[in-house]
Amino acid sequence: xxxxxxxxxxxxxxxxxxxxxxxxxxxxxxxxxxxxxxxxxxxxxxxxxxxxxxxxxxxxxxxxxxxxxxxxxxxxxxxxxxxxxxxxxxxxxxxxxxxxxxxxxxxxxxxxxxxxxxxxxxxxxxxxxxxxxxxxxxxxxxxxxxxxxxxxxxxxxxxxxxxxxxxxxxxxxxxxxxxxxxxxxxxxxxxxxxxxxxxxxxxxxxxxxxxxxxxxxxxxxxxxxxxxxxxxxxxxxxxxxxxxxxxxxxxxxxxxxxxxxxxxxxxxxxxxxxxxxxxxxxxxxxxxxxxxxxxxxxxxxxxxxxxxxxxxxxxxxxxxxxxxxxxxxxxxxxxxxxxxxxxxxxxxxxxxxxxxxxxxxxxxxxxxxxxxxxxxxxxxxxxxxxxxxxxxxxxxxxxxxxxxxxxxxx
RNA sequence: GGGGGGGUGGCAGAGCGGUCAAAUGCAACGGACUGUAACUCCGUCGGGGAAACCCUACACAGGUUCGAAUCCUGUCCCCCCCA
Numbered sequence: 001x002x003x004x005x006x007x008x009x010x011x012x013x014x015x016x017x018x019x020x021x022x023x024x025x026x027x028x029x030x031x032x033x034x035x036x037x038x039x040x041x042x043x044x045x046x047x048x049x050x051x052x053x054x055x056x057x058x059x060x061x062x063x064x065x066x067x068x069x070x071x072x073x074x075x076x077x078x079x080x081x082x083x084x085x086x087x088x089x090x091x092x093x094x095x096x097x098x099x100x101x102x103x104x105x106x107x108x109x110x111x112x113x114x115x116x117x118x119x120x121x122x123x124x125x126x127x128x129x130x131x132x133x134x135x136x137x138x139x140x141x142x143x144x145x146x147x148x149x150x151x152x153x154x155x156x157x158x159x160x161x162x163x164x165x166x167x168x169x170x171x172x173x174x175x176x177x178x179x180x181x182x183x184x185x186x187x188x189x190x191x192x193x194x195x196x197x198x199x200x201x202x203x204x205x206x207x208x209x210x211x212x213x214x215x216x217x218x219x220x221x222x223x224x225x226x227x228x229x230x231x232x233x234x235x236x237x238x239x240x241x242x243x244x245x246x247x248x249x250x251x252x253x254x255x256x257x258x259x260x261x262x263x264x265x266x267x268x269x270x271x272x273x274x275x276x277x278x279x280x281x282x283x284x285x286x287x288x289x290x291x292x293x294x295x296x297x298x299x300x301x302x303x304x305x306x307x308x309x310x311x312x313x314x315x316x317x318x319x320x321x322x323x324x325x326x327x328x329x330x331x332x333x334x335x336x337x338x339x340x341x342x343x344x345x346x347x348x349x350x351x352x353x354x355x356x357x358x359x360x361x362x363x364x365x366x367x368x369x370x371x372x373x374x375x376x377x378x379x380x381x382x383x384x385x386x387x388x389x390x391x392x393x394x395x396x397x398x399x400x401x402x403x404x405x406x407x408x409x410x
Numbered sequence: 411g412g413g414g415g416g417g418u419g420g421c422a423g424a425g426c427g428g429u430c431a432a433a434u435g436c437a438a439c440g441g442a443c444u445g446u447a448a449c450u451c452c453g454u455c456g457g458g459g460a461a462a463c464c465c466u467a468c469a470c471a472g473g474u475u476c477g478a479a480u481c482c483u484g485u486c487c488c489c490c491c492c493a
Binding site for chain 1: 437441445446447448454455456457458459460461
């Protein structure tokens with residue numbers, strides 16, 4: 001039960017928009033936020049060269065932090081990625097090379113540039129890499145200075161550890177150390193940047209609390225933690241995955257059109273929640289849109305798609321995606337934003353066309369699609385799998401009602 | 411170190427000499443319905459081929475059989491119990 005009503009804009013926003021799950025000390029954090037600039041951080045693994053929709057809650061929190069007058073720190077886990085966080089994972093992850101990690105870090109930076117303002121100012125975002133301090137740790141010195149502050153009894157009580165032990169899945173000592181290093185990160189960020197807040201998903205609670213304790217003991221500073229609820233869709237499935245994989249925030253990995261479509265296809269019941277979390281539309285507008293009934297709620301989904309795509313890819317990309325979507329879905333036409341492939345002009349079998357366009361994983365699958373009546377070329381149902389087609393101009397291939405690809409003769 | 415159980419399709423999980431490209435569930439894909447929904451229903455769901463049909467698959471390598479996911483031998487990996 002939340003009895004305390006925060007006064008700071010940041011916390012009020014977090015609560016009102018549904019970001020808040022738990023806070024270590026709401027009242028004291030609120031005071032700190034009212035007093036001055038609070039640097040707050042979230043750590044990100046460097047396991048891929050982009051971030052995806054699953055990270056978007058965290059990204060938006062940092063954006064709000066900056067918008068409400070504070071300093072976001074996007075900590076790159078260049079050091080900890082070499083270890084792997086056991087939280088919520090069933091198995092140890094495979095280790096990445098330093099080169100891969102560095103490349104990934106650059107890609108992630110590109111994503112953050114869209115959401116945050118980086119620089120040297122007091123409220124500008126910074127992006128340190130924990131390899132800066134973790135790589136040079138001396139094992140014995142670390143154990144002596146910091147290891148003494150962690151008891152095995154306590155560490156064993158964390159859900160992330162318990163889960164693995166209960167399932168009798170191996171938890172290596174390497175992974176077991178992850179939480180020490182994350183705690184060390186918080187302490188180090190407190191030293192370097194005066195960082196006083198760690199944000200994260202609710203699965204990070206244990207790690208965050210460890211960092212708070214360590215910072216208090218070593219630095220003698222009070223710092224805070226705030227977690228977000230685990231995000232699930234109304235149908236119970238995990239947020240951020242689609243048929244074709246993760247919904248990346250990077251245009252190289254997922255086109256703005258596909259990104260827009262992802263949001264356009266939000267479940268009715270999720271529209272309000274997503275508007276609040278992933279857009280900056282005023283709350284009353286979010287509520288008005290979410291309350292639309294029947295087919296009218298499609299308008300809300302378009303607004304959602306436009307707003308989120310604008311944040312991630314810019315207003316032009318969002319407008320183009322919307323335009324193409326209207327052409328394709330409302331008029332049955334084509335749009336520039338549709339995924340496009342170029343193939344040599346001439347005779348091609350339809351089956352091969354669908355495979356090359358990425359609409360079918362194999363020829364077998366393409367034939368199946370045709371047999372089921374789901375394959376269309378320029379909106380005409382294909383009936384003969386053996387048919388050859390003369391590729392001379394541009395064709396629109398459709399697999400079902402939603403997946404369309406343009407094929408150009410080149 | 412000793413004893414026992416197991417590794418099957420994206421996942422879960424049957425099969426235990428032929429009728430098995432392998433039950434069932436989930437996921438996925440297509441269709442109907444609709445709002446580019448949800449729910450429900452129907453269909454499909456290893457690869458190649460227009461098709462007949464062929465190929466590759468049940469941890470890996472051999473072997474026994476007319477015939478093996480199913481039996482034998484060896485290798486690797488996982489789990490349980492005892493010490």
